[in-house]
Amino acid sequence: MHNTLTWLHISDIHFYPKMAWRDNDTREDLIDYLNKIFNENKLLRPDFIFCTGDIAFGELSSSPLSSQYAEAINFFDKLRHVCGKNGNLLPKEKLFVVPGNHDVNRNKINQLAQITLQNYARDSVKYCEKINNYIAEYSFEFKNSIFRLEDYANFVKDYLPHQNDEDGRLCFGKIIDLDGLSIGIAGFNSAWSCAGPEDDRHIWLPAHWQFNYARKKIRKAKIRIGLIHHPLDWFNESDQKFATERLSKDFHFLLHGHKHNSWVTPVNTHIIIAAGAMGAALDTEFGFNIVQLNLLDSKGMVYLYTYSISEGGWKPLTISAHAEKGQWEIPSLPFKFDNPLSSILSIQKNFDNLEYIDSITNSTIVTKEQFINNIDNYSDNLQEDVRQFLIEDIVSNAWDLIVFDPFLGNKIFTKFEKYKSDNIIVRIILPLCKIANALPLSRQDVEDMFSIFKLDMLKANKSFELKCIILFLQLIKYIIYNKEHEECIEGINEKLIELKEMNEEFVNKFCADIYFRNKCDFVDMPVFFRNKIKFFYDNYVAHNETAPLARLSPIIFSPLQAISKGIDYILSQIDSIAGQCSDATECRWCLIAWMRVVPLFEDYDDNNEFNNNLRLLINRFDNKIVSKSSFFQYSYLISLLHSFLETKDIKFLFKYEDEFARRKASIRPPQIILLQLEYASCLYIFCEDNDIDTIASLKIVHLMQDNQKIIDNYLFNNILLSTCLSLQKPFPVNQETLKKEVFKWIISYTKALSNLFAKPLIEKNHTNFRYISAAIKVYQNRSLYIDAMMKSLEFFYKNLSQCSPSFCAKSCFCFKYIGKQYELIKAYIEKALLADEYSIIRNARDIARCLYLLRNYSHNIDLNHLSQLEKKFCEITKIGTSTPKFFWIYYATRQLSNMPKEYNFIYELGNYLEHINRKAYQLKLKYGEVFSLTLSDDVIKFIRDNKEKSIIAAVLNIDLTYAEAWNHLGTAVFDNGKINRIQSFKIASIFYTVAKCFSREKREYDMKYCYNYIRCKSNYYLESAEKVEAFFIHDTLYYLMQPKTKIFLYRSECVVDFFRLLNRDWNYFDDNMRQKIKEIIDKVSWLKKLNLLNFQNPLDSDKSLDVSF
Secondary structure, eight states: OOSEEEEEEEOOOOBOGGGHHHHHHHHHHHHHHHHHHHHHOGGGSOSEEEEOSOOBOOOOSSSOHHHHHHHHHHHHHHHHHHHSSTTOOOOGGGEEEOOOGGGOOGGGOOHHHHHHHHHHHHTHHHHHHHHHHHHHHTOHHHHHHHGGGHHHHHHHHHHOGGGOOTTSSOOEEEEEEETTEEEEEEEOOOOTTOOSGGGTTTBOOOHHHHHHHHHHHHTTOSEEEEEOSSOGGGBOHHHHHHHHHHHHHHOSEEEEOSSOOOEEEEOSSOEEEEOOBSSOSSGGGBOEEEEEEETTTTEEEEEEEEEETTTTEEEEOOBTTTBTTSEEEESSOSSOOOOTTHHHHHTOSSGGGGOOOOSSOOSOOOOHHHHHHHHHHOOTTSOHHHHHHHHHHHHHHHIIIIITOHHHHHHHHHHHTTSOTTSHHHHHHHHHHHHHTTOOOOHHHHHHHHGGGGOGGGTTOHHHHHHHHHHHHHHHHHHHHOGGGGGGHHHHHHHHHHHHHHOHHHHHHHHHHHHHHHHTTSOOOOHHHHHHHHHHHHHHHHHOTTSHHHHHHHHHHOHHHHGGGOHHHHHHHHHHHHTTOOSHHHHHHHHHHHHHHHHHHSSOSOSHHHHHHHHHHHHHSOHHHHTTOHHHHHHHHHHHHHHHHHHOOHHHHHHHHHHHHHHGGGSOHHHHHHHHHHHHHHHHHHHHHSOHHHHTTSHHHHHHHTTOOGGGSTTTOOTTTTTOGGGTSOOOOOTTTHHHHHHHHHHHHHHHHIIIIIHHHHHHOGGGGGGOSSGGGSGGGHHHHHHHHHHHHHHHHHTGGGSOHHHHHHHGGGGGTOOSOHHHHHHHHHHHTTSOHHHHHHTHHHHHHHHHHHHHHOSSOOHHHHHHHHHHHHHHHTTTTSSOOTTHHHHHTTTGGGOHHHHHHHHHHHHHTTTOOGGGGOSSOOTTOOOOOOOOHHHHHHHHHTTTTOHHHHHHHHOTTOHHHHHHHHHHHHHHOOSOHHHHHHHHHHHHHHHHHHHHHTTOOOHHHHHHHHHHHHHHHHHHTOOOOHHHHHHHHHHHTSGGGGGOTTHHHHHHHHHHHHHHHGGGSOHHHHHHHHHHHHHSHHHHHHOOOOOOOTTTOSSOOOOOO
8 A cells, every 4th residue: 555645736737839939948847857856756756647727728710729739648748758657657547637717718608608607606696506407417508608618528538538527527536546545536627617807706616516426426535636727716606615615524635726826725624735837927827736645644745846937947936934945844634544554553462473483484485576476377277286386375475475564465455355255365365464454354264264275285285284274373373362353263263173183293382382372471362262272282292291392381381480499590491491492482482481580580671681691592592493583583683772772882783783684584574663663762862972973883874974865774664664755855964963963863763653653552552662662762752652651551441350460560660651640550550469479570660669659649549458559569579588679669668757777777878978079969961071970988888788677778789870779769758858858858869869870870861860859959948048059050950951851741840949949049149140040941941831930020129039839
């Protein structure tokens, strides 16, 4: 399916022999100019050409209309040639025209009848029904009037028969199938009552009949375009009113000419586009346009062009405030377009199921073109060996080529949907096309696909039979993962038994894989089907006791019990099994077993050591297996990006770029898109932290400096964005603005992928956000992800009784980014704590954070009930009685005033840190400036001495530079500082400062810590009545000037006290400082909107104003 639609719109050509000396040059220049445009940007080559009237100049004794249309044919052929692709002419069927007033032969007008029409037009409300009946009945009066367009009618009949109106009304409606995208094009006849200068406000359409006719013809089209010569305000009162109302309901675009003035009029429901003239006397009248709609972005662009007689050539038409560079943007299309990637999203409700069957690799890899040719060439009447070759080739490639390419799937579906199902190829591929287009499957679809096993040729060819089994098992796995196809499960339940009889070993192993997925909570299934799968699994294990899957099952099913033997024992077991794995399924579960147990020893699984070890294990497997598996290729590449996020070391980006080029061919399209989104976001993070000299080594910078289109490079190109207009242009090389341009492009790229891919993925299931690590750090896209998570969380909240407890445990991760949703948090937490022990421990950090939020910030919580939840969580996770974990910090600070040991430790620690370097407090460092905080030996000793007595000390002892722990200490002190508020604010400020410093050293997100410091330090000054330091004011304001600071969710709450401080001390500031404060606040729009600067005029009072907020 096309994801762009492009057309060339011309009008008012006026083939006038007398002016050929002038107009011929203009038209020839147009052909040359279009050729130049299309050579520079091949994506602007149009799908259609529209001409909205006045093709001819009019009947002349020296030049009859027939000769003018002969010239027009010659011109249109040249136009079709330059607009065609690969040296071919654009088909005539893609050229549409309508008549204009200059196409009228005035010698054929019945003057008495014309006077009657004009008189009727003056009282149009009274006579509108009469005129509508004229055209509806094709009356004598209408035939008499339309005779004036006889020459135009002959031109259309001979040259453009596809739009010829056999009824003779010279209007049309056609639906064109553009590779699966239906385009409705309706041509109106607004010229049949035209006669001369008196036409203005006195011509008839008539609107009611012509709009009804057009709607009947094109109402089923996805995009509906109307062509007319006259703008609507040229019609009589009745027609004008009716056409305006119907236009908003029946059309998305209306194109017209006549006025010789290029313009775009966007309305909520439709867009009106006017073209200038091709034949004109003044520069201001010339014009044509190229319109391109990006259906995926739901945006468009109107490229406007004009002709300069003095300059002798065509050029972009600039219109102040609308089209500064000749490009009039359409920010939102007037119709909803179903994203074709919804098909990809439909098979990844859980991202795990992107990996289907890859234990047997296809022997043949074909291109899309070869694949389609094989389908087209197949016939049941072919010789047996040819039939077998074609069927085997189609079966081997059908899943990868159709299911993961919605555009190809749509094209094949559109082509073969009407065919009878007695064709074996159609029965095989149509269910796959349905999957590609996110259409529901029926039980009959399962039967149709299974019919392939009735072919006699399978009996003598076990290799071909296995490929057919693989294809059908892929279908089974898809149905299991997509519950909307649950009616099909009964059908596949029966088919599994038949498949087992064909290849028992392979089918049993497949069922073992499915059973593992169910036990790991990757997928749910009906009880009857789970029992069948388990039966096959038990059968497999009984006959393969020493096989990798059998040896892995205790680790996978009972990871907590497995780790009781110690990490070294478990890792040695997994390493031993890794050497035994002989196919992708065994390797996959070996890696998953490792990923299920290692995080139980490590506190979190996104550290560099974890990712390095993951890559080492992948390299431990047979490379012949790994190289053909999308799961392993994806896992390896994403781990490189995670290593970069942890270390900010550019070597991981270089490694990724090299490895991506080598591994891309083995990765599924959704995985490619996610990798590209994360990679581009990593580039953003790296560029944000480094100067132009440092980022000059990046691939994207080289592409930009070489003036190449970045989107065409393998690192960025994918099926979604190959035609995204905003990403197509090469950038000029300018060292001064290079970093800015890199940022601009990356933001556009990540925003496009976030909208088209990640947002719908997360909206379907918020737990998919776990796959997004870097993209959330591009602050321009952050709100998009938060909104998507919120939408999904609310959807599942309404159906929480249907969700598993382990799903709710995984969901707690999202509340790190979504605040104040305490009712949601409570509901998810209550169900999460009903999960199995492994799920609770695996998600302990996120569950602990949610419990902390409920304890400290929710005002409508039953504290006794909450205490029971906390107690249960503490018992399951063994807080205080096992190896310390970072999440313990949430438990230890949940009610600080009731925990004297922790309370005393925190305040003593704060006193130890009171004399840290003043530079540490600075929020806004100079560009390139680095400050490294070193804790004194006394501080370190104090923490270590208390690690057995205090949970907080035990957590800090794991990693003294863990920023979130310090931030949490600051918040605990701030929230519980009831005894000595001044001292509490002072100590909390220190802890927030330490968190910020350690976060910056690791180049991690530090905004939360900075805002907390601003809030806390402001409260310290307010509470102590101490005069504020000028440095704190300047530093805070300069920090808030940074664009990224506006994304922090609680920014307003955190600066309220800072403004209270400004208001309190306003009269102590000198004039320069006051002016500077006002200037900065005026520049920061979100600060200005808060309108919190509320001081007394210093000339009127010498006392500070006490303002309550």
